[in-house]
Amino acid sequence: MKRIEHIIGGQYTSADSTRTAAVYNPATGEQTGEVVLACEADVNTVVATAKAAFESWSQVPPAKRARVMFAYKALLELRADDIASAISAEHGKTHPDALGEVARALEVVEFACGIPHLLKGDFSRNVGPAIDTASDRHALGVVAGITPFNFPAMVPLWMIPMAIACGNAFILKPSERDPSAANLVVELLKEAGLPDGVCNVLHGDKVAVDGLLHHPDVQAISFVGSTPIAEYVYKTGTANGKRVQALGGAKNHMIIMPDADIDQAVDALMGAGYGSAGERCMAISVAVPVGEETANRLVSALAPKVAALKIGPATDTDADMGPVITAAHKQKVLGYIDAGVKEGAELVVDGRGFSLQGYENGYFVGGTLFDRVTPDMTIYREEIFGPVLSVVRADSYDTAVDLINRHEYGNGTAIFTRDGDAARNFIDRIQVGMVGVNVPIPVPVGYHSFGGWKRSIFGAHGIYGPEAVHFYTRLKTVTTRWPTGIRAGAQFNFPSN
Numbered sequence: 444m445k446r447i448e449h450i451i452g453g454q455y456t457s458a459d460s461t462r463t464a465a466v467y468n469p470a471t472g473e474q475t476g477e478v479v480l481a482c483e484a485d486v487n488t489v490v491a492t493a494k495a496a497f498e499s500w501s502q503v504p505p506a507k508r509a510r511v512m513f514a515y516k517a518l519l520e521l522r523a524d525d526i527a528s529a530i531s532a533e534h535g536k537t538h539p540d541a542l543g544e545v546a547r548a549l550e551v552v553e554f555a556c557g558i559p560h561l562l563k564g565d566f567s568r569n570v571g572p573a574i575d576t577a578s579d580r581h582a583l584g585v586v587a588g589i590t591p592f593n594f595p596a597m598v599p600l601w602m603i604p605m606a607i608a609c610g611n612a613f614i615l616k617p618s619e620r621d622p623s624a625a626n627l628v629v630e631l632l633k634e635a636g637l638p639d640g641v642c643n644v645l646h647g648d649k650v651a652v653d654g655l656l657h658h659p660d661v662q663a664i665s666f667v668g669s670t671p672i673a674e675y676v677y678k679t680g681t682a683n684g685k686r687v688q689a690l691g692g693a694k695n696h697m698i699i700m701p702d703a704d705i706d707q708a709v710d711a712l713m714g715a716g717y718g719s720a721g722e723r724c725m726a727i728s729v730a731v732p733v734g735e736e737t738a739n740r741l742v743s744a745l746a747p748k749v750a751a752l753k754i755g756p757a758t759d760t761d762a763d764m765g766p767v768i769t770a771a772h773k774q775k776v777l778g779y780i781d782a783g784v785k786e787g788a789e790l791v792v793d794g795r796g797f798s799l800q801g802y803e804n805g806y807f808v809g810g811t812l813f814d815r816v817t818p819d820m821t822i823y824r825e826e827i828f829g830p831v832l833s834v835v836r837a838d839s840y841d842t843a844v845d846l847i848n849r850h851e852y853g854n855g856t857a858i859f860t861r862d863g864d865a866a867r868n869f870i871d872r873i874q875v876g877m878v879g880v881n882v883p884i885p886v887p888v889g890y891h892s893f894g895g896w897k898r899s900i901f902g903a904h905g906i907y908g909p910e911a912v913h914f915y916t917r918l919k920t921v922t923t924r925w926p927t928g929i930r931a932g933a934q935f936n937f938p939s940n
Contacts, residue, residue: 445476447622449485449646450629452492453639459484464619464648469535469766470756472804478622481647486654489645493585493612494660496640501582501610505559508608512556515604515635519549519628526596526627531757533621534595535765535806536719538757541596548600548628550889551907555604561912562609571938574924580916582610583662583686587655589676590625591668592618592768593722593828599625601893602665603632603642605911613642614661616651620768656680663915665906666690667724669826670852670898677901688902688914692826693854693895696729696847697883698869700840700860701737707881708859709744715857715883716832717752717810720764724899725855725877725884728827729816730834731843738836742791742814749792749832752810756802766806767829773806776829780811783822783833789814794830818846826852840865848874854895857883876900 447466448455460479468475481489500508519526527541534541564579588602599615606613617625622644629644645651655661656679663686666676670691680687697715699708715727730745732738755762767773777795784790794809808830816823816833823833837843847856857879858869866880876895879885887893887908894905904914 444474445623447476447478447626447646449479449481449489450626450644451489451640452496452643453633458488466533466620466622467769468532469768470758470802470805472770472806475532476623478619478646480619481645481651481654483650483654485645485647486651486658489614489643490585490655490658490660492640493614493643496638497582497584497612500607500612500638500641503610505562505608505610508610509556509558511632511636512552512558512604512608515632515637516549516552516556518631518635519545519552522627522631526624529624529627530595530621531765533623534592534768535757536722537762537765538760540719541757544594544597547886547889548597551601552604554889554908555608558608561909562916570922571924573927574922576920576922578918578920580609580912581919582916584611585614585661586611586663586665586915587614587616587661588665589616589652589655589668590618592620593719593724595621595624596628598667600628601667601907602911603629605907606665606915607632607637607641609912609915611915612640614655615642615644616647616655617644619646619648622646652676653679656685657683659683661685663687664689665914667906673901674898686902686914688900688904688906690724690894690900690906691898692852693724693726693899694729694823694826694850694852695725695727695855695857696731696835696843696850697727697857697859698837698840698843698847699730699732699737699741700858700862700865701734702861703737703859704861705737705740705744708741709748711857711859711883712745712832713748717749717764717830720767720808721830722767722828723884725886727857727883728832729823730832731837731846732834733837733840733843735836738814738834742812742834745812745832745834746791749810749812752830754797754807754809755799756805764810764830767808768806770806772828773808776808776827776831779822779825779827779829779831783813783816783820783831786820786822788816788820788822788833818849844869844872848872851898852895853897854899855879855885857881857885876905
């Protein structure tokens with residue numbers, strides 16, 4: 444059985460860990476390995492290692508840091524299939540979906556290759572008599588990332604490249620449910636030429652998280668996960684003087700206008716609602732057709748496609764989606780379906796009771812479709828994180844917009860329409876951080892930044908892109924004057940130019 448260890452100072456180690464957690468193949472329900480879980484001593488060890496490495500790494504010229512990123516990009520491309528296989532084996536998503544995860548992660552590495560330009564400062568000459576002002580950005584020190592199970596390679600790679608390219612030392616605390624992919628992407632950094640200790644992996648649970656949140660030498664924390672934990676990370680981290688960006692949950696809506704191409708909208712909903720078994724923070728989990736006729740056409744077209752979803756293990760190249768992550772999460776998703784039925788939603792396609800021959804112990808849930816869902820229902824209010832799509836019928840466009848704006852989450856949203864006026868109005872009015880127009884999953888490319896609004900994010904900065912440069916550095920502004928023979932004498936008023 445595979446044992447998954449920390450990576451500290453460039454070496455695999457169990458350090459002082461005495462606890463472990465089981466790692467499973469979600470398609471079979473079989474244990475495939477065990478991952479070590481950090482203790483407080485391990486946290487102290489990894490932070491000390493990263494702090495020591497920071498001293499020299501922060502002095503490396505940005506152009507040389509960029510060369511490491513270029514080499515890293517080439518290695519990730521070369522090993523993309525291996526990384527995807529590691530993702531599929533422990534997460535359960537299909538191999539093409541896992542390859543897509545790696546491809547999107549590569550965008551951030553590509554952006555980090557431009558770090559010499561991104562770190563350029565500003566300069567103003569003669570802001571006063573023979574006085575010049577310059578500003579530039581400096582690395583923070585030791586920073587940490589706490590990442591979720593649903594993107595075990597992509598989300599770490601949303602953080603690591605920008606953090607280390609900016610000159611910081613990084614500690615990754617990945618999900619203990621599918622930890623192997625995280626080890627692999629960090630292992631490749633060493634091969635790319637990154638000095639030992641600049642990027643480390645600390646496996647663990649709440650002990651590791653709390654250790655990082657309270658350690659005085661950790662300057663910043665990046666987090667992606669559920670809203671309750673994001674809020675906890677933000678409050679605890681900031682209370683301990685850290686810079687924190689904590690991305691939380693979502694309930695993403697897609698409005699379908701009467702003029703929309705229904706076939707296009709249905710295809711978009713199938714991929715956005717059921718891809719990766721719905722375990723995406725940008726998944727569309729609520730369809731909002733405007734008008735009864737639109738709703739009837741939409742549900743009639745959706746139902747047979749949801750019922751025909753091909754569900755299987757990652758080894759099935761024809762599978763549309765795989766299992767959910769754990770047996771406990773399967774039961775949670777099934778519980779939401781039960782709640783929807785109990786509260787009066789119309790169950791159009793029932794994913795309960797799905798069983799796959801040869802994989803009876805796998806954590807599979809069939810595609811599920813609800814119609815006539817109302818805002819007071821549990822399946823509408825809460826994030827299910829499974830292959831469950833709810834249709835909430837709206838009598839008007841304004842009703843649909845108000846529905847979205849009233850929800851506590853504001854991560855992503857979309858509108859499908861041919862009407863430019865409606866689309867522009869939607870963009871202006873909607874209180875959501877990432878908006879798609881005829882694009883169901885509007886995840887920004889690597890040179891923009893990712894981040895929601897409302898209770899989908901805690902902290903001022905989005906993740907990756909230009910926002911990452913500001914998050915992982917601090918501004919220093921220097922004003923200089925050299926003796927020129929000009930003597931103004933002592934000045935007691937507030938200085939001006």
